[in-house]
Amino acid sequence: MSTVSYELKKLSSKNIVSPKGFKAAGIHCGIKHKKKDLAILVSEVPASVAGVFTTNAVQAAPLKVTKETVYNSKKMQAIFVNSGNANACTGKQGIADAYEMQKLAANKLGIEPNLVGVASTGVIGELMKMEPVRSGVKNLEINGSLENAIDFSQAIMTTDTVMKNTAYSTIIDGIEVLIAGTAKGSGMIEPNMATMLGFITTDANIESDELQKALSEITDLTFNSITVDGDTSTNDTVLVLANGLAGNQPLTPTHPDWSNFYNAMKTVCEDLAKSIARDGEGATKLIEVEVDGAISDEEARKIAKTVVGSPLVKTAVFGCDANWGRIIAAVGYSGATVDPDKITIKIGNALMVEHGEPVPFSEDELIQILKANEVKIYVSLEQGTGHGLAWGCDLTYDYVQINASYRS
Incomplete structure (x- = not known):
């Protein structure tokens, strides 16, 4: 790793769309009774992607669909998320519904389905209510405002009592690069990984393979080092999108500023991991x-x-x-x-x-x-x-x- 001193600054506006070229939205569509339950995160251009997923042998339908994009396409431009229903243990219909969610988001954005990741969180073993999702996706008004970032963070929550957001800037090739994250999770938290959904955005220029190696290492030091109750969920997912719009030279471990990026991403993941542990269901400390x-x-x-x-x-x-x-x-x-x-x-x-x-x-x-x-x-x-x-x-x-x- 480089010995170049690393520069890291915590951003006062801690939101998932802080890096260049990211937009979001979150609404109530009817999966839940009242609270926001449908969200989307979008990059202006296809982004390099990395992901880590639950170690539970029972894996939810959206997780299986998203794995295909991460491992096969190695590019992702949008993440479509719902809360209130995990779409887990739902058989062939669950898989069909996860693919439909992928297509609904792709059609909304005018991109290929294999550029869309899907994630769900909520009750296990109940079929997804697809009609609210079909109508809801049409009502998502996507932009890069702070309000929209907050809507996204709220829409992915289940028993969470607070939103979990963080963002930092660092310097790579003399250019400011931003990295931000949001997560949900407060119960069934026992890694490997923590039961959670975590989404990280950055405008850094880095290929998917290098991003995956970094995320896998960092996960062991952060998300795999928290526990609330010893239960492992069926839907655990952390995704990182890097769209390259900062304009730095491609990052690899031999880049002189690699440690700047690596430490910034590690800090974002640690912030989110500690926020989840702090917000454990019923927790006071x-x-x-x-x-x-x-x-x-x-x-x-x-x-x-x-x-x-x-x-x-x-x-x-x-x-x-x-x-x-x-x-x-x-x-x-x-x-x-x-x-x-x-x-x-x-x-x-x-x-x-x-x-x-x-x-x-x-x-x-x-x-x-x-x-x-x-x-x-x-x-x-x-x-x-x-x-x-x-x-x-x-x-x-x-x-x-x-x-x-x-x-x-």
Whole structure:
């Protein structure tokens, strides 16, 4: 990777159409009772595309259709999305409906169907209501306004309580290049990948193969490092569109400014991943677990994700209970190589365990640390140089209530 210093600036207007040549729209068409439920994201020109998808063996119809475009066409100009119905476990009719959605969007835009990706999120096992989609696509008024970007972000939400948007600029070949993202997801969040829809746009000039390699690497460090409830969905999709309109020279790992682009995309993905973890269904706190001294980065991430995914750790954080025994237990059953006599644990700045031995601590101080909106857990293993991060949320009474009545 290049040693050129990387320049990154967070944009105050964080929206999916910030990069050059992108437009969007989002409306209520009738799949849901009241809220927005149909959206489209469009590039002025066919864009390089990269995608990562659910590891669940049961995969929704729109995901299968979109995979064909990503892997075969390697170009995409539009993404057509609905919420309220996942179009998953819907058999041959579901596949037919996903292809029809692709054609509806293509006809709307006057482009070939194989340039359209489709994505759906919502209830599993119910056939798609296609009539609202057919009429709704005609009512999509596509432009590059901030309002339209917000409409798009709102239309892809299900149980999310907030929109998840981010955008950055960086410098490549002396040219400002923008990269932006929006996502939905707050329950059934257990990568590999997180249960989510994520859409990233950039005006960088990069071929699909290089974009795919970068996204796959970055996904392991971001979207695959969050967990809410241990469930993996049928519809997980992250798509990146790069339309090249910034005008930089084509990006490859040998380009002197490659690290600028790579770090900008990684930051966008990390922002979205943390936003999903923070918005876990019923959640009140974001939990970050950092692990140092593992035998490899992969093992460090494995331990971090095991700790942040432990229901007992999550409920302890919710209850402001400084129960470090739950943390060290999760480290032990993670399956990674550990030496119990070398483990050190901190919650916030408070040392709890040092080299496997308990350390006296102030209960009052720990309660205040655990009351914060963000709780940091640090684990040191002294086994090697591996480092990893993972993010999750606390587990609350509201999570049970939300998911007990999801279909109603």
